[in-house]
Amino acid sequence: xxxxxxxxxxxxxxxxxxxxxxxxxxxxxxxxxxxxxxxxxxxxxxxxxxxxxxxxxxxxxxxxxxxxxxxxxxxxxxxxxxxxxxxxxxxxxxxxxxxxxxxxxxxxxxxxxxxxxxxxxxxxxxxxxxxxxxxxxxxxxxxxxxxxxxxxxxxxxxxxxxxxxxxxxxxxxxxxxxxxxxxxxxxxxxxxxxxxxxxxxxxxxxxxxxxxxxxxxxxxxxxxxxxxxxxxxxxxxxxxxxxxxxxxxxxxxxxxxxxxxxxxxxxxxxxxxxxxxxxxxxxxxxxxxxxxxxxxxxxxxxxxxxxxxxxxxxxxxxxxxxxxxxxxxxxxxxxxxxxxxxxxxxxxxxxxxxxxxxxxxxxxx
Amino acid sequence: xxxxxxxxxxxxxxxxxxxxxxxxxxxxxxxxxxxxxxxxxxxxxxxxxxxxxxxxxxxxxxxxxxxxxxxxxxx
Numbered sequence: 001x002x003x004x005x006x007x008x009x010x011x012x013x014x015x016x017x018x019x020x021x022x023x024x025x026x027x028x029x030x031x032x033x034x035x036x037x038x039x040x041x042x043x044x045x046x047x048x049x050x051x052x053x054x055x056x057x058x059x060x061x062x063x064x065x066x067x068x069x070x071x072x073x074x075x076x077x078x079x080x081x082x083x084x085x086x087x088x089x090x091x092x093x094x095x096x097x098x099x100x101x102x103x104x105x106x107x108x109x110x111x112x113x114x115x116x117x118x119x120x121x122x123x124x125x126x127x128x129x130x131x132x133x134x135x136x137x138x139x140x141x142x143x144x145x146x147x148x149x150x151x152x153x154x155x156x157x158x159x160x161x162x163x164x165x166x167x168x169x170x171x172x173x174x175x176x177x178x179x180x181x182x183x184x185x186x187x188x189x190x191x192x193x194x195x196x197x198x199x200x201x202x203x204x205x206x207x208x209x210x211x212x213x214x215x216x217x218x219x220x221x222x223x224x225x226x227x228x229x230x231x232x233x234x235x236x237x238x239x240x241x242x243x244x245x246x247x248x249x250x251x252x253x254x255x256x257x258x259x260x261x262x263x264x265x266x267x268x269x270x271x272x273x274x275x276x277x278x279x280x281x282x283x284x285x286x287x288x289x290x291x292x293x294x295x296x297x298x299x300x301x302x303x304x305x306x307x308x309x310x311x312x313x314x315x316x317x318x319x320x321x322x323x324x325x326x327x328x329x330x331x332x333x334x335x336x337x338x339x340x341x342x343x344x345x346x347x348x349x350x351x352x353x354x355x356x357x358x359x360x361x362x363x364x365x
Numbered sequence: 366x367x368x369x370x371x372x373x374x375x376x377x378x379x380x381x382x383x384x385x386x387x388x389x390x391x392x393x394x395x396x397x398x399x400x401x402x403x404x405x406x407x408x409x410x411x412x413x414x415x416x417x418x419x420x421x422x423x424x425x426x427x428x429x430x431x432x433x434x435x436x437x438x439x440x
Contacts, residue, residue, distance in 0.1 A: 008427070009427070012429065014431070014434070016435065017434045018430070021434065038367055039366060039367065040366075040367055040368050065367075066366065067366050067367070068366060086384050092366065092411075094366060113373055119411060119412055119413075120395075120411035120413060121411070122395060122412050122413075124411070141366075142366055142367070143366075143367060145366075145367040145369065145410050145415060146366065146367070146410065146411060148397070148398050148413070148415065149398075149410070149411055149412070152395060152397045152398065152413065166392060181437035192367060194367040194368075194369045194408070194410065195413045195417065197369075197408060197415050197416040198415060198416075223430070227430060246426075248419070248422045248425075248426060249410055249419050249420075249422040250418055250419070251416075251424060252416075256397065256398060256399070256415060256416055258397075258398050258400070259415065262398070268421040316366030348366070350366055350368075
């Protein structure tokens with residue numbers, strides 16, 4: 001594309017020079033732990049081998065940045081139950097194989113349920129309009145990058161047979177949880193670029209101010225992330241934690257006001273369970289009463305009494321908060337593989353284990 | 366899942382735009398969430414434009430990086 005050609009965000013020479021700067025700036029004695037919270041960041045870091053460019057004492061860990069991996073089993077179970085009842089369930093492809101307590105949506109599909117993979121919520125709404133004799137549910141998963149599109153379709157008043165199982169989460173409360181974890185000892189946050197196009201910079205202000213954690217919003221090219229690390233190290237070397245924006249070409253300080261207003265109009269915020277993290281206050285979206293006719297949870301009243309988030313031996317709950325690397329789980333690439341995933345982190349193309357599995361295969365390690 | 370792809374708006378009809386993702390791969394994109402005009406670059410996530418990209422800002426970012434690196438090399 002012309003813009004990409006002109007703007008060389010993958011310039012190898014520039015990358016080497018930044019890496020050298022990082023080497024110079026890295027503290028000689030202490031270790032630095034930087035956490036990102038975005039599956040797409042993890043993909044860039046792993047795919048381009050950025051960790052190999054960093055000094056050994058600079059660690060970049062992956063936080064709970066995969067919105068598919070953190071959907072609790074109870075919500076997968078609810079979608080599975082809806083599908084088994086004969087309702088068409090539409091979802092993003094990543095979700096199909098995420099394990100519920102007993103079944104995934106793919107298992108339900110194998111048993112004859114009508115589960116459809118769609119590219120965006122608009123596809124689900126159009127499908128419902130065409131199939132007016134069938135009930136349709138969109139399983140709405142995703143962070144702030146995705147939730148505005150659900151809000152757009154809901155305010156457009158979809159057909160009566162259409163409803164939404166809302167599993168949207170907001171990322172700053174999860175970052176707060178990580179910041180407050182005493183034994184995690186984070187020295188920096190790389191904040192998610194595309195979530196930030198929507199929410200802007202304000203929600204991250206507390207991290208440098210209250211917790212003293214340098215926070216940099218970064219884009220998704222290898223150079224964006226290297227500069228993100230560089231900016232955090234610079235802040236640490238001056239001992240002045242701040243909030244900075246590296247991704248200015250897409251992220252404005254105020255975010256996307258139109259999207260924020262729409263989210264505000266359609267959703268309220270409530271507490272929500274995150275797989276592996278437990279319940280986080282003010283982290284889950286819920287449809288406002290005005291839109292409750294589109295709430296699949298109320299419409300079909302499926303009750304999930306008990307659910308199992310983690311299968312025996314699975315360490316996804318430690319992987320999602322960056323406490324261990326995927327290779328430190330005894331199931332990784334033994335019992336748990338991309339072909340036969342046991343934990344949610346091995347399922348989604350944005351799950352940390354899945355990304356590591358793919359890269360390790362490529363390097364034939 | 367928060368993957369977003371940049372593309373250029375070729376035409377607009379109501380809240381839908383034809384967006385060129387390079388090599389003339391055209392797709393219809395919902396532009397309700399942004400104030401975009403024909404010719405703008407937008408970031409597209411799951412069929413919805415979530416932000417207009419600032420080409421000038423992109424060039425300035427690269428210039429700034431080069432400046433930082435040069436300034437510190439000279440020091």
